[in-house]
Amino acid sequence: MSQPRVSVIVPAYNALPELTECITSAMEQTIGLDQLEIIAVNDGSTDGTGKELDRLAATCPALRVIHQENSGTAAVPRNVALDVARGDYVFFLDSDDYLGPDALRRMVAMADENKTDIVLGKMVSVGGRSVPTAVFRSTQPRTDIFSSAAYRTLGCWKLFRRSLIERLDLRFPPFRNTEDKPFTAAAYLNADGVSVVADYDCYYHRDRENGNNLTLTAQNLSHRMQGTRMCFETVARYLKPGPRRDQIMRRHVEWELCGPLWWLLLRESEEDIREHIYPEIRDWVENWVTDPVIAQLEPRDRVLLHLLRADRFQEVMTVIRDAKKDAGRGHVIDAGRAYWDHPLFRDTAVGVPDSAFDITDRLPAHHRVESVEWQEGGVLRLTGHAYLENVNSQDTVTELVLRCYDADHPEVRVPTRVHAVAGLPDDERHADAGFVADIAPLTAVAGAPLGHGRWNLFLELRTQGISRSVRLKGPGAGRTPSEGITTTGPDGSTDGSTTTTITPYVTKWGNLSLNVGQELPRDDARYRVTEMSWHRSRRGTLVVGGTLAGEGTRDVGALRLRVQNSAGDRREAPVSLNGNGGRFTAHLPVRTLRPGRWTVTLSPPGSSSVAVPHLAGVGRAHWFHLARPYAARPVKAASETTLVMEVHAVDVRRVARRKLRSVVRRVRRHAAA
Structure with missing residues (x-):
């Protein structure tokens, strides 16, 4: 039996009617059933889920069904499936969700091409269920948790390289809620690269018709305590104290500590809070919440954490109980800083520092440009207004x-x-x-x-x-x-x-x-750039492809791909048609450009240039000139409308030092594992 590329793991408990669409979406993946194994674990269902899984398995040799007694958590069936999974990769699919048809093929290709251990596929909300959005603003072939928004999403609905899971001996803790966060956190912190597929709807996330999602039914603070502590412990295990640990800890302080306190703590009895929950939370704050983390949070979280540090139980209960009323209080301006006018501000008996109430950088600035007009003498006049909210x-x-x-x-x-x-x-x-x-x-x-x-x-x-x-x-x-x-x-x-x-x-x-003094690029439906890459054999040559429509096909003989810098220097490359269908290609030798930033546009005959957009996935190109290494890369942040290519000489010593540090970090991670 050949080894599958992907093991799709589906925990299922009373999952009808959504289950059928979920399993079918896995069976119909374009990667092909010969590349898949689907492992569905029936966790003691009582609604016919087991029979439906057996029916589907009879039609699909790639679907394996395991029946077991109810465990009360999605963690146990996921672990059962992990113990028998054989795929190069593992993908966790919840029984109430479903996949886009091409999802797994795209994610596997992304992992294979970029040698990454985790791939996030774009998530889509069905019926209003919350999904992460920041990380999916653009496709990222290779990134990490420190330079992207990937760590904001700790759900396990991702593609994981199975060798990473087995190397860490990673399994889900058997909690009713927050069971997937420690698992995903440990994988992130040990992954050799993360990829993001943002240009295709991969994962459709929804609530069940009967409303019995574990995430929704296990909503007490007590359901979250074990998982939250394990999140903090996981980060502390794999990251040394310092800015990188603080960056990751901040996520857990905001989302797993402060957030649930504001909206869940008062659901518990005061006796349980005082005897069990409060001491545990204070311990988290003492061990893992540093001053740099607190400084980055919103004022109400800062105040809450300082009260926990100072062991002010009654004040903690009061600020949570009065949170809605206190949110509407104004502010005090003193020595060029604005402070939240909270009842505890400068209360010497409590001793919360002024910095906890500082809202200066959070005051909304309202502004509007009313007019932009040329005056005599070539003067451009702007009129408008600007003010800080609630500040005279x-x-x-x-x-x-x-x-x-x-x-x-x-x-x-x-x-x-x-x-x-x-x-x-x-x-x-x-x-x-x-x-x-x-x-x-x-x-x-x-x-x-x-x-x-x-x-x-x-x-x-x-x-x-x-x-x-x-x-x-x-x-x-x-x-x-x-x-x-x-x-x-x-x-x-x-x-x-x-x-x-x-x-x-x-x-x-x-x-x-x-x-x-620059030719301003424009959008034109007749000229569409859809592909971009570096030439495989011609070093430092940018290959741009796309489609021509309508009158654009008649212009191909005179159409040029153009680069221009701020000094007005230009280089052009001819555009050629690729057979039928209006597809075109241009080869631009970037290696002939002098160092600096160059804007890339299409230049049709007799009209202004057309913007060439920044396309994800175009990395660096390297070449040698006069025995010195050079490189070119697209700079996304350089323009909001048009591709900007930066050409520069390579600092060999700096690159060597960076690679050496990377090797040392990798050796240390392996040694720690």
Whole structure:
């Protein structure tokens, strides 16, 4: 019998009617039944779940059914299945959920290609059940728990390399709730890489019709205590004290400690709280909650943790009981900081530090750009308002800040004029929240012009000693000039007198930006880039593919793939059709570019350029020039609309040191295991 690529493990207890769709979704995976084994464990069901599993198994040789007495937890049937699983990978599928048809094929391919131990497939909510979203904002071929949002989701509905599970001798603790979090945490903390599939709906997550999900029925705080302690112990076991441990501990402090206290503690009897729950929670705080962790939390969690540290049982009960009432209290401003005006603020008998009540960086900043208009003399005028919520706009000072994101220009600051404005909430408090900013592009840099590039616009607001910087949004349809202006004067990047086009525009995220001397890419349905990779044999050559539609197919002879830097240097590569269907390919030799950042666009004949988007999965390219190593990589954060490629010389010593540290860490992990 050949070894399957994936073992799909399904714990099932009274799982009808959802069970049939769940198992069928596994049986119909495009990876093929010859690559699968499906292990369904009937955990003493009384509703016909066992018979339905047997019926499905009679139609599918890849489905194996195990019947056992009820254990009261999904952990035990998962462990039973793990003991007999044979796949290279294991995927845990709950009996009330189901898979997208191509889910397992995509996840296995991602793990195989990137040599990662865990793959997260995009989760989709069915019927309003909560699912993680932050980690699925983009596909990530290879990442880790410290540089991604992966650790925010500790459910076990993921693809795990089985050798990782067996190396750690990893099994689920037999708890009714929170049983999967210690398991997933241990796997994350020992994984050699994590992948994220975000461009396909892999896992459909739903509540049962009868409402008997264990997550929903085991809702007492007592059901969570053992699992939460095990989460803390797992992190402490695999991470040494320091910033990395604090980063991971923060997740458990927020979600497993503070969160349940606010909404579950008062469901327990005061005797149980005082005798059992409170001492346990205090022990967690003493052992694993550091000052750097507390500093990152919201004020009410900070206050709660400081009270636990100080062993103030009655105050803990009071702040939880009065949480709703206290949330609506105002704040006090003192020495340029804003503090929550909580009853315990500066209560010397309790001794909670002022820092626990500090809300300065959490005050909402409200702002709006009302108009963007060209004035005489080539001056761009912005008008609008900005204020901090519930902070009187007294002695307000604002300053416009321009930051170029695709060239290495220093930021530019433009003073603004503050004026009275009407029509805002609480008019009297924010009477002086209006501002006017005049940008003179030809003289903005201490009498010199703005350099070529695309500039993001920020507003720095200072009122009553409190400072805040906000990214300006566009003023809305019809209120941003659609046309730029052309000025003649000394150019910011070359000597002499040149003609420069300056265009304000709004990004697809609604942010206001200023384009100076750059051809502004646009979206055009006739030209769609769908594929991007590095050429397998031609070092440092970017391969871009896509489709042409309508009139775009007639332009292919003159269509070019173009790169351009902030100095106006350009390189182009021809585009060629690939047979029928309007598919095209272009090969761009990046290795010929000088170091710096280059914007990548398509250039149709007779019209402005078309944005080439940043596509996930394009890593680095390396090559040698004059015996020196160079590299190129896409920089996603460099542009909100267009692919930016960065070319740079490789610092060999730095790379060697980084690889050595990685080897040392891996050796230490293996030794600890």
